[in-house]
Amino acid sequence: MRPEPLRPRDPVRLGSYELVGRLGEGGMGTVYLARTPAGQQVAVKVVRDDLAPDDEFRRRFRSEVARARQVPPFCTAEVIDADPDAEHPYLVVEYVEGPTLQQVVDEKGPLTAANLHSVAIGVATALTAIHGAGIIHRDLKPRNVLLAPGTPKVIDFGIARDIDGAHTANTSPEFMMGTVAYMAPERFGDDVALTAAADVFAWGGVVAYAGTGRTPFGGDSPPATAGRILTQEPDLSGLSGPLRDLVARALHKNPAERPSARELLDLLVSSPSRPAASALEGQPDLRAAANQAQSVTGLMPGPAPAEPTVALSAVPGMSEAVDDDHGRRRRWFLPASIAMLVLAVIAGTMMLVFDPRSEPVAGSGTPEPPVVSSSATPPPGPVLISDDLDKQRLWLAKTEPDGFSSCAFTEGELRVRIQSRSLYKCRGPQDTLPDDLSIDVGVRLLTDNACAAIWFHFKLPRGGHLVRVCQNNVFVGAHQGSDVTVSRTLPLDHPILAGGPATRIGLRVVGDTVTVTRNGVTLGDAPLGAAEISGSRVLLGIILDRDVPEAGAAEVAFDQIEVRGPSAR
Structure with a gap:
């Protein structure tokens, strides 16, 4: 995890820890690289400002910290310190150097057999330790697996919950926590008890991704992926042997048919396959961690010595489960009402549309700033779109034939350049997004x-709402056809200097009002108006600053965009 520089409004010290860089940002808060008084590097996760005043959140956070302290550091980032009662509650964990599994697969492709088995064993070891402490991770995914020297490390228990009494309530305020591609079928239901088997399902998805470079239920959109998780068998082409069979068991739609994390570990460690043996022989730290995890969680039945492969590859039928009371087999079905509910909810907020790619349009207009009163806005909802903008993913690079206007990924950011044009848009995702949303x-x-x-709310040919971030002002208005109009001008107390550090711009759209923030500080509200605007896309680009005399090419840059849906009330 390579740190980024601190931003202007970031704290520089928490308790005895000196903050020296940013490691990432998530739903619960920001993770910083810090130094202890002794000079040791640690990772400090700081709770979001809007969550800190909530007494119920602090109670849960305090409980979570107590649980996390009980997790043995076997292939996990060890919890070092925490202060749930600080003005800004924080959690201090071991700083792990190394890229994420997501980064490695994105940049270099699927892992080799021995490395794949190392990841499978390491993540199973971590889950064995986590579940043994009574915690469900709930957000296991390639971004939360670090390929550190010695052993893989599972990080971020930010949305973990106690196993006892863990009801998901996925359609309540915590709707759609996690990443859809790694979510078990039962997580899409309402009032369904969540068990550690959901993490085992995610383990299957992570290992399949590491070995093939794709998710096992990959769809063109989150709702399509959710539909495949609920109704189709996983695509495991590219995996082979006992590991493929074990991944298939982990991805069983019935949680009762999945092995436990400890069973996964036992089967992996005892597998006679050459890649599994090579993974343990070549990594003594990994073998030691696996052995320690086994020793502290009690012995589980393993395969018979003469038939280890048979035990590992025995995959029960997809529609059957064990009835513990009667020792009989029975059919297990995900209720149709649950499947229909989740597909309707997700599709209603994230369904893809196939609009034509946006093209540059000239713009002009006259500001008409009215007086707008500030309105209260709810906290942000589930993540719909997330992109670091450091390379082609959801947003695409392109260069016009004249060579003067372009969208390009350079030095870890999306740079947009124009010359002899007044504005230019980059090609981005075509997801259908809800009317109420937030953009950061x-x-x-x-x-x-x-x-x-x-x-935002963009659709060809009618256009959409437009926010322009300039050196001295933020302009809120609309872009329709060739006309760019302004509904309100929000002055900046401190100018944004050309070539300076990144500024975080937040837009919170609720009803017919958008609230604009800069680095978390509210600049003001503005009316949306323009009732004929009916699109849903979010686009990024550049517009010439009319207050500055034109002087050659103009260029801006973007990084780390996150679009969230409306919060549950």
Whole structure:
């Protein structure tokens, strides 16, 4: 995990810890790289400002910290310290150097057999330790697996909950916690008890991704992926042998048919396959961690010595489960009402549309700023779109034939450049998004004559709402056809200097009002108006700053965009 520089409004000290960089940002807060008084590097997770005043959240956080302290550091990031009662509650964990599994697979492709088995064993070891402490991780995914020297490490228990009495309530305020591609079928239901088997399902998805470079239920959109998880068998082409069979068991739709994390570990460690043996022989730390996890969680039945492969590859039928009371087999079905509910809810907020790619349009208009009163807005909802914008993923690179206007990924950010044009849009995701949403994105102005442009509710040919971030002002308005209009101008107390550090711009759209923030500080509200605008896409781009005389090419940059849906009330 490579740290980024601190941002202007970031704290520089928490308790005895000196914060020296940013490691990431998630639903619960921000993770910083810090130093102890003795000079040791640690990771400090700081709770979001809007959650800190909530007494119920602090109670849960305090309980979570107590549970996390009980997790043995076997292939996990060890909990070192915490202060749930601080003004800004924080958790201190071991700093793990190494790329995420997501980064490695994205950059280099699927893992080799021995490395794949190392990841499978390491993550199973971590889950054995986590579940043994009575915790469900709930967000196991490739981004939360670090390929550290010695052993893989599972990180981020930020949305973990006690196993006892763990009801998901996925359609309540915590709707859709986690990442859809690694979510077990039972997690899409309402009032369904969540068990550690959900993490085992995620283990199957993570190992399949590591070995094939794709998720086993991959769809064109989150709702399509959810539908496949609920109704189809996983695509495990590219995996082979006992590991493939074990992944298939872990991805069983019935949680009762999945092995426990400890059973996964026992089967992996006892497997006679050459890659599994090579993984343990070549990594003594991994073998030691696996052995320790086995020793502290009690002995589980393993395969018979003469038939280890048979025990590992015996995959029960997809529709059957054990009835413990009667020792009989019975059919297990995910209720149709649950499947229909989740597909309707997700599709209603994230369904893809196939609009044509956006093209540059010239713009002009006259500001008409009315007086708008500030309105209370709810906390952000589930993540719908997330992209670091450091390379082609959801947003795409392109260069116009004249070579003067382009969207390019350079030095870990999306840079947009124009010359002889007044504005330019980058090709981005075509997801259908809800009317109420929030957008958070890092913005840099690279030249004095440039404004960063954020479009939302956009659809060709009618256009959409537009926020322009310039050196001295943020302009909120609309872009329709060739007209760019302004409904309100929000002055900036401190200018955004060309070539300076990134500024976090937040847009919270509720009803017919958008609230604009800069680095978490509210700049003001503005009316949306323009009732004929009916699109749903979010686009990024550039517009010339009319207040600065044109002087050659103009350029802006974006990084780390996150789009969230409406919060549950």
